Amino acid sequence: MRDGDLDRVRALPLFSGCSSETFRTLTGGAFLQRFPSGTTLLLEGDQVDFLYVLLDGIVELEGTWNDKETTLAVLRPVSTFILAAVVLEADGLMSARTVERSDILMLSGAAIRRVMTEDARFAGAVAAEMAGCYRGLVRTLKNQKLRGGLERLANYLITQRLRQGGEATFALPHEKRMLASLLGMTPENLSRSLAALADYGVEVHGPNVTITRPAVLERLAKPDPLIDNHQPVTEGLTGKAQRERWPLPDKGVRAA
Amino acid sequence: MRDGDLDRVRALPLFSGCSSETFRTLTGGAFLQRFPSGTTLLLEGDQVDFLYVLLDGIVELEGTWNDKETTLAVLRPVSTFILAAVVLEADGLMSARTVERSDILMLSGAAIRRVMTEDARFAGAVAAEMAGCYRGLVRTLKNQKLRGGLERLANYLITQRLRQGGEATFALPHEKRMLASLLGMTPENLSRSLAALADYGVEVHGPNVTITRPAVLERLAKPDPLIDNHQPVTEGLTGKAQRERWPLPDKGVRAA
DNA sequence: CAGCGTGATTGACATAGATCAAGGCAGGCC
């Protein structure tokens, strides 16, 4: 493992507060592995023995029932995943699959649980991370239950634009079929919805999207801070918990 | 506050592991309040200053967007709620409303955050509770995205029957309109779906439901342990985390 | 360069679910 990798893990909010000893215990028995695209890392229902940390590449989390499958999340570096199953020593509720070649660090779940009982700061960080993930899911569920497909798409585009720097033109970060699944619609419907958004100033050329009249699109999308997390992506602000801490409650935690 | 109330709080998995000192700190500044039916305890977007513990009554958690609202959960005693917002010191993402007269204990959020940094066992319990809540939401989201309305209803009935002891006849625990919202459908549609389930051996008389041919209903519902938590309700097993720890990973934690 | 495979698009159609509009049933109240 390269030194830089460990540093990047250390910088995660999940680990940045814990003691050096805790960190050494956790990473001592860990191993870094490179997986090709399309590898299933974990099948839903499997026992979970490791906390995974995505250092490079893309990972999709998906759920299945009755021969149907749906994308629950698409992760980019640096992200941890299946923390909940590790904490509870339970089976995973979703499958994890690499979407492209990925470097993944695997930390012993048993070690994590043990260390949590000894290092209050680490346990607190785990709690905060879980809370952030929880709130992300609450947003997702509200998005799913309260909005129609076109509205979900419109809001997705608005969010993407902000996350990618706010330019009028940006690229969709995944294949459209996966985006469709993430948004809870069929690829056919996503196609049609994208076409329908032409009326609202959205131009699509392959993976590139241009929002020509943001105000018009917003009038359709009605974005809401209680559903959409419009926090811009800042360097080194990768934890799910951090993304929920915005705007910050006036504590000067934000770098000045 | 009656002594018994404190004991019931202490027995929650969230608190059962923490030190007496921690528990005293938390409950010292707490207060117990009785709210009439229909009281809004918390509006989505509000700052959250307290961790709420429902001791008696029923509380509904709901989300709103664009003049539509949806029920995200219905809580019964003894349950904690809005823990995630407390941990992250963030605004609540859902509203909380009493469905009937309820006794609710309110614990200072600041105290909880402080104590988490000192008592690793408590911080660990918070992490476990959040992980349980998270997994509950993953189940809900899969249920919502992968199943149709009729299937959601069928599975709901199967789960209810098990939770209420497994008898063929049981009562729906809420008003039907709320159940509809929880299941992500309109009241009209719930009515029709219940009628449609007659073909699968479901008889409905007001709030009472009888499942005459469980096997037939299951063939429609296709329940799945990765979506439906069929854990029977045991006395004193109230935490969201505990409900996710089932079947237990062979640790003898379960009472013999 | 031709052929192939994958993903995206488009159209025609089927279905699930929402909406609108009437009733019906039960409990509470005067």
Add this chain to the structure above:
DNA sequence: GGCCTGCCTTGATCTATGTCAATCACGCTG
């Protein structure tokens, strides 16, 4: 008892979304 008021139900209709099928566009490979 009669009359409300909610809640539930039922029917008719409309809309959104899924499904099936055909075609297209692209990149890759032989």
